[in-house]
Amino acid sequence: MLGEYRITGRGASGIAASVEAGVGAGALAPGTPLPPMRELAARLGVNPNTVAAAYRTLRERGVIETDGRRGSRVRSRPSSAPRDALRTEVPDGVRDLTDGNPDVALLPPLDGPLAAAARTYARRPALYGQDPVAPELARLARAGFDADGVPDGPVALTSGALDAIERVLAAHLRPGDAVAVEDPGWGSVLDLAPALGLRVLPVAVDDEGPGTDALARALAAGARALVVTSRAQNPTGAAVSAERAAALRGLLADHPEVLVIDDDHGHGFVDLPLHPLGGVTRHWALVRSTAKAYGPDLRLAVLTGDAVTLDRVRGRQRLGPGWVSRLLQYAVVELWTSGAVDREAVARSYGERRNALVAALRERGVAAHGRSGMNVWVPVADETGVVTRLLAAGWAVAAGARFRVESGPGVRLTVSRLRPSEVAALADAVAAAVRPGAAGVRYV
Numbered sequence: 001m002l003g004e005y006r007i008t009g010r011g012a013s014g015i016a017a018s019v020e021a022g023v024g025a026g027a028l029a030p031g032t033p034l035p036p037m038r039e040l041a042a043r044l045g046v047n048p049n050t051v052a053a054a055y056r057t058l059r060e061r062g063v064i065e066t067d068g069r070r071g072s073r074v075r076s077r078p079s080s081a082p083r084d085a086l087r088t089e090v091p092d093g094v095r096d097l098t099d100g101n102p103d104v105a106l107l108p109p110l111d112g113p114l115a116a117a118a119r120t121y122a123r124r125p126a127l128y129g130q131d132p133v134a135p136e137l138a139r140l141a142r143a144g145f146d147a148d149g150v151p152d153g154p155v156a157l158t159s160g161a162l163d164a165i166e167r168v169l170a171a172h173l174r175p176g177d178a179v180a181v182e183d184p185g186w187g188s189v190l191d192l193a194p195a196l197g198l199r200v201l202p203v204a205v206d207d208e209g210p211g212t213d214a215l216a217r218a219l220a221a222g223a224r225a226l227v228v229t230s231r232a233q234n235p236t237g238a239a240v241s242a243e244r245a246a247a248l249r250g251l252l253a254d255h256p257e258v259l260v261i262d263d264d265h266g267h268g269f270v271d272l273p274l275h276p277l278g279g280v281t282r283h284w285a286l287v288r289s290t291a292k293a294y295g296p297d298l299r300l301a302v303l304t305g306d307a308v309t310l311d312r313v314r315g316r317q318r319l320g321p322g323w324v325s326r327l328l329q330y331a332v333v334e335l336w337t338s339g340a341v342d343r344e345a346v347a348r349s350y351g352e353r354r355n356a357l358v359a360a361l362r363e364r365g366v367a368a369h370g371r372s373g374m375n376v377w378v379p380v381a382d383e384t385g386v387v388t389r390l391l392a393a394g395w396a397v398a399a400g401a402r403f404r405v406e407s408g409p410g411v412r413l414t415v416s417r418l419r420p421s422e423v424a425a426l427a428d429a430v431a432a433a434v435r436p437g438a439a440g441v442r443y444v
């Protein structure tokens with residue numbers, strides 16, 4: 001079972017450290033089964049409860065996973081190895097459609113807003129004990145939420161959307177709790193959940209968002225939280241429709257203790273309306289990042305939610321980073337009030353590229369999905385083969401393994417920097433790589 005590696009230790013922390021050392025050194029390979037707790041306890045001469053505590057610690061750290069009667073084993077990919085690390089190496093001369101980045105040409109220059117922020121900061125510097133959110137930013141954020149039908153609630157700031165999702169989950173959930181996540185979905189969320197010691201319950205996604213039947217199954221299986229992407233879902237481009245939102249809200253109304261997190265990923269660069277799920281359960285939050293519309297290095301996200309959730313998030317934040325830089329806050333205020341980004345033009349630009357590629361692929365008999373945002377998802381039968389063949393043809397695409405739990409294989413193409421003149425050639429290459437036998441495979 002363990003080969004030549006010997007787990008040692010007399011206490012729970014020592015046993016856990018021994019297993020982690022084996023994993024880190026490569027002596028315990030991914031998927032290696034661990035001894036049953038009583039067997040290891042007898043071998044080490046300790047109480048089985050001690051081994052149980054060690055295994056619990058390892059699960060919470062994302063080192064091992066436990067699957068009922070199959071027992072515990074080293075995770076196939078420890079939480080310290082994020083999915084984003086599984087990127088395809090892009091050789092010179094190959095067009096890179098893997099990274100998920102926005103078109104730099106559509107991002108506003110930051111020198112002016114940052115200079116304006118510096119002048120504001122000179123008049124009103126941030127000091128200890130102040131409200132962590134600049135009043136003008138709070139007003140603008142709340143006005144935006146109101147315009148999109150987001151329920152009333154206080155405003156908080158975090159260093160990006162994933163930071164907000166982590167803080168909201170940690171405010172209510174504990175290791176061992178189950179969280180429903182989209183499948184396929186954002187790889188960082190799929191990594192974050194086990195890193196927090198949470199169990200992932202995958203919820204299948206179609207073009208209109210999470211499926212109602214899939215969510216019902218997750219709720220019946222004990223999901224304590226749901227993380228859903230409202231628009232521009234990564235990787236499929238799904239956007240929650242009004243009809244789907246109504247159906248999902250109906251399901252959630254019967255589970256008032258479930259925490260609902262809306263990630264409005266498409267804010268600022270999509271033109272589809274927002275249909276949030278928050279407010280139907282007791283605890284909820286909606287998150288909006290500035291990264292995609294204004295620049296990935298602008299590490300600021302605004303969130304709102306119920307008063308208890310936001311109070312817990314802000315209270316815990318005070319014990320860590322304290323607040324998000326006022327300089328960044330002032331810069332975002334300048335960006336929002338100066339009209340630095342023509343949202344309609346940006347949405348139109350991404351939409352034209354995305355829609356052109358989806359249409360071209362369908363003309364060639366290849367199913368493709370991309371209702372919003374900057375990504376197109378292509379279900380395939382042989383993920384590795386498609387990625388390899390496209391590389392040989394001069395195109396690098398992201399393997400779907402970065403985004404999947406139980407859903408079928410696929411590849412993600414980021415179209416943000418795709419030129420109109422390249423669409424036909426790319427569609428030809430994808431069709432040739434997919435081959436007729438893979439066309440039409442569904443991802444739900």
